[in-house]
Every structure is written in C-alpha cells, then in structure tokens.
Amino acid sequence: SGRIRIAAIPTALAMLPRLTTPFREKHPGVTFSVLSRTSIEVLSLLGNFDIDAGITYLDNEPLGRVTSVPLYDERYQLITAMGNPYSDRDKVTWAELSSLPLCLLTPDMQNRRIIDQHLAEAGVQVRPTLESNSMIVLFSHIRTSKWSSIMPLNLAETFGFSEPIRAIPIIEPDASHTVGLVATPREPHTPLVSALLDEAMALADDFHANRSARQG
Structure with missing residues (x-):
C-alpha cells in the first residue's frame, strides 16, 4: 500500500x-498522483521532496544530482493534414518548417526550447500562430486540418492520428533526446520508489526491444 507522486513533462x-x-498490477494497494509540469518544475518538486519521481529529459539541460533511468529517445515529426504544404512528403527538413502555421508548446516547456534550438541550427526562426501549455x-x-505542429513520434503514435492527419519525420538533423525517470539520489x-525504478528499467527494456524490432 502507499501513494506514489509523479510529475511529468x-x-x-x-x-x-x-x-x-x-x-x-504488482502492487494493487498503491495509488498514484500524476501532475503535468515543466522540466524545471519537475526537478524543483523532486528536490523539495514534493514528489517521489519525475519523468523528464535527461540529456538536454542540467539535472543536478538525481538517480535516473533512461526510458526512450524522443524523435520529432511534422504533424499536418493532407493538402497542407509538405503533406505528400516522406520527410521534411527543419529549415522547411518556417513557412507553416504552427501550434507549439509555450517557451517555458523544454520540448519547445528543443524545437527552437533545432530550428535555429537550421538557420530559421518560427513565430507560432498558437502557443499553449496543453497538449x-x-x-x-x-484536428481542424488548418494547423500543423512538431511533436515527438511516440506521442503522435499514442494518440493515433489517422487520415487526413499525417506524421512526417523531420531530418537535417534527425534529432533525438532521451526521456527518463528521475528520483532523489x-x-x-x-520500497515504493525502489519498485518504481525497477519497473522503469523493465519498461526501458521494452522500449529498446520494440525499437530494435522496428529497425530489424
């Protein structure tokens, strides 16, 4: 029994x-509290012992002293409707995205800072037509087919976009960033946090096996 408090990007x-x-399933007496927070807030809550674990980026901005379990690599796709620019393409470059009406997360989100970083590296700046901290x-x-976005592949797959919405890999570069579970060091x-770390390692193995199967 017990309660696990998690904050996630x-x-x-x-x-x-x-x-x-x-x-x-292994610990049926346990309950969960799950909060949506920025990566900075995740680390702050963890440092103040207001949460037991966080899910955040591991390789882009400093984490400080934490115990971490890498879970998966986040890769980025253009999410757009058929009939929009580049919707008939198999791949699109970061530089080409500057001409699209994009809706993106707000700049306080690390995902947005990562996107801005790769756009800047491609020599372009984007002024989103809509920003929100809500996915x-x-x-x-x-889903109106009038807006496009840049989202991680795993997120697009989870929500199951179907025609007329397409998910198109973004290249030059084919960027990836690691997301994982963090806990105090x-x-x-x-016992609950130890069990959660073990479960995270099992999930990481599952992600790795699925990725290897796709590539194989």
Whole structure:
C-alpha cells in the first residue's frame, strides 16, 4: 500500500500508463498522483521532496544530482493534414518548417526550447500562430486540418492520428533526446520508489526491444 507522486513533462504523459499500469498490477494497494509540469518544475518538486519521481529529459539541460533511468529517445515529426504544404512528403527538413502555421508548446516547456534550438541550427526562426501549455489544445487545433505542429513520434503514435492527419519525420538533423525517470539520489530509496525504478528499467527494456524490432 502507499501513494506514489509523479510529475511529468507534457510530452511524456501519454506514455505513463505503460509504467503505472504494470506497477499497479504488482502492487494493487498503491495509488498514484500524476501532475503535468515543466522540466524545471519537475526537478524543483523532486528536490523539495514534493514528489517521489519525475519523468523528464535527461540529456538536454542540467539535472543536478538525481538517480535516473533512461526510458526512450524522443524523435520529432511534422504533424499536418493532407493538402497542407509538405503533406505528400516522406520527410521534411527543419529549415522547411518556417513557412507553416504552427501550434507549439509555450517557451517555458523544454520540448519547445528543443524545437527552437533545432530550428535555429537550421538557420530559421518560427513565430507560432498558437502557443499553449496543453497538449489537448494543440491536438484539437491539429484536428481542424488548418494547423500543423512538431511533436515527438511516440506521442503522435499514442494518440493515433489517422487520415487526413499525417506524421512526417523531420531530418537535417534527425534529432533525438532521451526521456527518463528521475528520483532523489538518496540510498536506500523507499520500497515504493525502489519498485518504481525497477519497473522503469523493465519498461526501458521494452522500449529498446520494440525499437530494435522496428529497425530489424
């Protein structure tokens, strides 16, 4: 029994059932609290012991002293409707995205800072026509077929976009950033946190096996 408090970046929220569901099957007396927070807020909450674990980027901005379990690599796709520019393409470059009406997360989100970084590296700047800290707002605008967005591949797959919405890989560069579970570095961890770390490692193995199967 007990309660596990988790804070996660918005782009990782759709993945969380793959962690919480098998955990609860093994520990049916446990309940969860899940918050959507920026990467900076995740680390602040963790440092103040206001959460037991966080889901955030591991390789882009400093984490400080944490215990971490890499889960998956986030890769980016243009989400757009058939009939929009580049919708008939198999791939699109970061530089080409500057001409599109984009809806993106707000600049306080690390996902947005990553996107801005890769656009800048491609020599372009983008002024989104809509910004929000809610993925639901972005999804609802994409589904009108009048807006496009840049989203991680795993998130697009989770929400199952179908025709006329397409997910097109973005290249030059084919960028990726690691998302994982973080916990305080103290040893020993509480039994619940230790069990959650074990579950995260099992999930990481599952992600790796699925990626290898796709590539193979």
